[in-house]
Amino acid sequence: MKIACVQLDIVFGAPKENFLKVEEKVREAASLGARIVVLPEMWNTGYDLTRLEEIADLEGENTKKLFSRLSKELNIHIVGGSVSTKKGDKFYNTMYVSNSSGEIISEYNKVHLIKLMDEHHYFEEGNEKNLFTLDGIEMGGIICYDLRFPEWTRVHTLNGAKVMFIPAEWPDIRIDHWKILLQARAIENQIFIIAVNCVGSNPNNSFNGNSMVISPWGEILWVGENEETVQLVDIDIEQIEDVRKRIPIFQDRREVLYK
Numbered sequence: 001m002k003i004a005c006v007q008l009d010i011v012f013g014a015p016k017e018n019f020l021k022v023e024e025k026v027r028e029a030a031s032l033g034a035r036i037v038v039l040p041e042m043w044n045t046g047y048d049l050t051r052l053e054e055i056a057d058l059e060g061e062n063t064k065k066l067f068s069r070l071s072k073e074l075n076i077h078i079v080g081g082s083v084s085t086k087k088g089d090k091f092y093n094t095m096y097v098s099n100s101s102g103e104i105i106s107e108y109n110k111v112h113l114i115k116l117m118d119e120h121h122y123f124e125e126g127n128e129k130n131l132f133t134l135d136g137i138e139m140g141g142i143i144c145y146d147l148r149f150p151e152w153t154r155v156h157t158l159n160g161a162k163v164m165f166i167p168a169e170w171p172d173i174r175i176d177h178w179k180i181l182l183q184a185r186a187i188e189n190q191i192f193i194i195a196v197n198c199v200g201s202n203p204n205n206s207f208n209g210n211s212m213v214i215s216p217w218g219e220i221l222w223v224g225e226n227e228e229t230v231q232l233v234d235i236d237i238e239q240i241e242d243v244r245k246r247i248p249i250f251q252d253r254r255e256v257l258y259k
């Protein structure tokens, strides 16, 4: 399964420009032969949180329209990173997934909000898991800081996810944590991790890529450099079964002790 990771330089607080950029990158991914294209976190506005009232996507309508149109036209699934949304009178950090028929098959609000980046002052927390199926394969998605909570990826794995998508705006100063945690989540759950970060900077942070695709054995199949890029990576889902036969951790778990 060919997956394209879009490591984007998000224009701070400028949704119009970012929508144009994303359309261009999704088209590039499709021209490379990708079946799934993956975007980073908060790609519509970046972390311009004080202007959400003005720039967040109202009910996610612009994002959903873009994804449906492109998915259908290009015959590609879109795991849409996340966008800032306004739903009713509240703001969320929301991931949408569209399938190649143009249907929006999943909508997930980030569950763990990062106080270090002020999210809790602006966003409401989500309360639901994010599981979906693409081409018959069960998958899941979490957003950036959610990665620090191993239970959250585990719960998705226990519910069948074989590929976890983790879009992010993870600053360069903590990039070592990002790399180690991603590899750990892949190894401990024996799943593929597709983690897409951004590059560039905003008034508070700078970002240096290091997007990663990791196999269920923990091998790093690709790591992004510090540049805007669309990278195609081919993953073999069958590898999960081989790894789980070799080290049968899901048979050896002692759930009764974990409470």
Ligand SMILES: NC(=O)CCC(=O)C(=O)O
Pocket (backbone or CB within 6 Å): 041, 114, 117, 143, 144, 145, 146, 148, 168, 169, 170, 171, 174, 177
């Ligand atoms: N956007 C985020 O959630 C950043 C997470 C992060 O920087 C960290 O956990 O460290």
